[in-house]
Amino acid sequence: MKVRFSLIIAALLACLGTTTASAQSDELSLPLEYNVYAGVNLGGTAPIGLPAQIRSIDGFNPGLNLSIGADVTKMFTSKWGVSAGLRFENKGMTTEASVKDYRLTVNIKEGDEQGEKRGYYTGKVKNTTDNSYLTIPVKAIFRPSKRWDIKGGLYFAYAIETEFTGKAFDGTIRETPEHGRVAVKVADYDYSDDINRFDMGLEIGGAYRLYKGLSVKADLSWGLLSTLDGDTKKVDMTTYNIYLNIGLGYKF
Amino acid sequence: MRKLTLVAIASSMLLCTSCIKDELPGIDADIEEVVFENTDGVLNVTYRHSEIDIYIDESRIDPSDMTLSAIISDGASITPSPAAIKDYTTPVTYTVTSEDGKWSNDWVITVISNDLPTYYDFENWYQPYGKKYMMPFENIGSEEQPMQLNIWACGNEAYAYVAGKHDYTAYPTQPSTEEEAYSGKHALKLVTRSTGDLYKPIAAGNAFIGEFDASDYEPRNGTHFGLPFRKRPLKFAGHFNYIPGGSTHITGEPDNCRLQAVLYTTDEQTKYLTGMTIADSPNVVARAEISSAGTEGYQRFEVDFVYTSEIDTELLKSGGYNLAIVMTASRNGDIFDGAVGSTLYVDNLQIVCDENL
Numbered sequence: 001m002k003v004r005f006s007l008i009i010a011a012l013l014a015c016l017g018t019t020t021a022s023a024q025s026d027e028l029s030l031p032l033e034y035n036v037y038a039g040v041n042l043g044g045t046a047p048i049g050l051p052a053q054i055r056s057i058d059g060f061n062p063g064l065n066l067s068i069g070a071d072v073t074k075m076f077t078s079k080w081g082v083s084a085g086l087r088f089e090n091k092g093m094t095t096e097a098s099v100k101d102y103r104l105t106v107n108i109k110e111g112d113e114q115g116e117k118r119g120y121y122t123g124k125v126k127n128t129t130d131n132s133y134l135t136i137p138v139k140a141i142f143r144p145s146k147r148w149d150i151k152g153g154l155y156f157a158y159a160i161e162t163e164f165t166g167k168a169f170d171g172t173i174r175e176t177p178e179h180g181r182v183a184v185k186v187a188d189y190d191y192s193d194d195i196n197r198f199d200m201g202l203e204i205g206g207a208y209r210l211y212k213g214l215s216v217k218a219d220l221s222w223g224l225l226s227t228l229d230g231d232t233k234k235v236d237m238t239t240y241n242i243y244l245n246i247g248l249g250y251k252f
Numbered sequence: 253m254r255k256l257t258l259v260a261i262a263s264s265m266l267l268c269t270s271c272i273k274d275e276l277p278g279i280d281a282d283i284e285e286v287v288f289e290n291t292d293g294v295l296n297v298t299y300r301h302s303e304i305d306i307y308i309d310e311s312r313i314d315p316s317d318m319t320l321s322a323i324i325s326d327g328a329s330i331t332p333s334p335a336a337i338k339d340y341t342t343p344v345t346y347t348v349t350s351e352d353g354k355w356s357n358d359w360v361i362t363v364i365s366n367d368l369p370t371y372y373d374f375e376n377w378y379q380p381y382g383k384k385y386m387m388p389f390e391n392i393g394s395e396e397q398p399m400q401l402n403i404w405a406c407g408n409e410a411y412a413y414v415a416g417k418h419d420y421t422a423y424p425t426q427p428s429t430e431e432e433a434y435s436g437k438h439a440l441k442l443v444t445r446s447t448g449d450l451y452k453p454i455a456a457g458n459a460f461i462g463e464f465d466a467s468d469y470e471p472r473n474g475t476h477f478g479l480p481f482r483k484r485p486l487k488f489a490g491h492f493n494y495i496p497g498g499s500t501h502i503t504g505e506p507d508n509c510r511l512q513a514v515l516y517t518t519d520e521q522t523k524y525l526t527g528m529t530i531a532d533s534p535n536v537v538a539r540a541e542i543s544s545a546g547t548e549g550y551q552r553f554e555v556d557f558v559y560t561s562e563i564d565t566e567l568l569k570s571g572g573y574n575l576a577i578v579m580t581a582s583r584n585g586d587i588f589d590g591a592v593g594s595t596l597y598v599d600n601l602q603i604v605c606d607e608n609l
Binding site: 179 | 280300412
């Protein structure tokens with residue numbers, strides 16, 4: 001984690017450095033603005049509309065998802081401009097749910113009968129998602145006053161680390177209703193390798209300048225690509241990254 | 253203010269993704285339980301998926317005039333209506349269709365008034381519907397009119413998830429080849445398998461008289477040992493061949509096989525013995541047991557039933573006693589200790605009974 005963070009910061013600084021260098025030859029009247037920020041991601045990697053097989057959500061823990069980033073803003077007029085940047089962030093959460101007749105693939109990873117067993121599962125599940133992304137947000141900026149920035153645009157993200165693991169417990173599984181039920185006291189599954197590395201989506205938000213360069217910001221990012229690889233069909237669910245990022249920024 | 257609005261929009265968007273939908277129509281198409289108008293004379297009921305066997309005492313209940321009802325899955329339907337059927341002298345097939353209409357299972361109810369056989373050569377095997385594994389059965393009919401009696405149970409159902417697409421030879425309980433048999437075409441072959449499960453690392457090769465409920469969290473409660481037996485057993489005999497797989501998974505001791513036969517009384521509390529109770533249930537009246545750390549090929553055994561209390565002859569004749577034969581390739585398989593590969597062959601088992609009773 002430590003190594004990863006320092007690498008990211010180095011990359012961000014390098015990125016800033018090159019844009020600074022090119023900015024010096026810029027002849028437009030309004031100067032480039034440099035902004036760094038840090039915050040937390042709150043939200044879920046969740047289906048839009050829960051599948052009917054989920055009968056209750058028994059627990060939700062957003063976890064601590066940090067984000068750190070920098071961006072460069074170019075204002076064309078006093079009110080309108082664009083920004084682009086680079087951000088390192090985690091998106092994750094833990095949820096506990098009760099499911100009924102939910103199609104699930106349990107991954108047996110050890111022993112001489114390794115492999116995936118698929119069936120209809122009724123019982124409890126606990127999922128943990130924790131993905132680390134390198135994200136490039138590209139946004140248009142509307143600045144109605146000196147204190148407010150309203151932003152909207154797209155983000156493109158690449159997951160450098162993915163985790164989607166879970167436990168099925170206190171339930172029963174069977175291949176189809178033509179088969180008998182088999183008890184699942186506890187079984188593990190791991191779909192970490194089935195997470196789509198690439199994600200993109202919409203990002204809208206705003207920043208409010210508190211004092212000098214310091215501002216508070218909130219951005220909603222709404223993923224448009226399913227985080228689960230649709231081809232593998234290991235879980236009957238299409239999930240999207242929907243997170244609200246709240247943080248502090250500083251403008252140089 | 254704007255920020256507040258933004259947060260409100262964002263959180264309401266998140267909320268609307270987490271609404272619980274109405275429950276879907278059920279997909280179960282099962283008979284969960286059969287219920288009798290009069291339970292007098294009903295000795296035992298065993299459930300396997302899509303097969304229900306009812307053991308009765310014919311002096312108290314007439315299989316040609318029986319009334320039973322079925323508790324089926326929520327919302328499911330059953331044809332014909334059990335209320336319309338009285339004659340159970342031959343097996344009766346009911347079709348249960350799930351609430352969503354997409355699944356249906358044929359459930360066969362068989363009423364058995366015959367005595368259990370006392371000689372078991374493991375020549376007859378069948379593949380249960382939709383399964384990849386094989387199960388032994390006893391033929392209590394004649395050559396011309398066979399009647400299949402499914403008295404044997406094992407943990408194969410729970411192993412189906414591990415075995416996946418493999419055929420019956422991947423399972424803990426299976427028929428042997430002709431070469432491996434003591435006589436005839438098959439012997440019973442029990443192999444202790446690895447499960448790949450951290451919590452239950454092995455599945456001991458096992459077979460027993462009774463039923464196995466794979467949906468029980470505690471497998472030792474899921475093994476229901478014993479079926480009604482109306483004779484007085486004296487000796488437990490047969491041939492076995494045991495090749496231990498090495499030292500056991502947990503304790504590292506050499507693996508042992510065990511064959512035991514137990515006679516016990518049944519009552520309201522104790523319809524059957526389980527993996528939890530077979531060792532010390534007060535209902536047990538007689539035991540015969542043999543264990544081994546390995547044999548040089550087939551070995552004949554004959555052990556006496558040791559009685560700890562007198563038999564009530566009247567109760568015995570009316571079906572008040574159950575006999576359980578329990579065999580395992582790993583003696584401590586019930587607590588998931590055993591050596592992967594331990595193999596026990598059993599052939600021509602016999603319960604020698606008192607001819608004068």
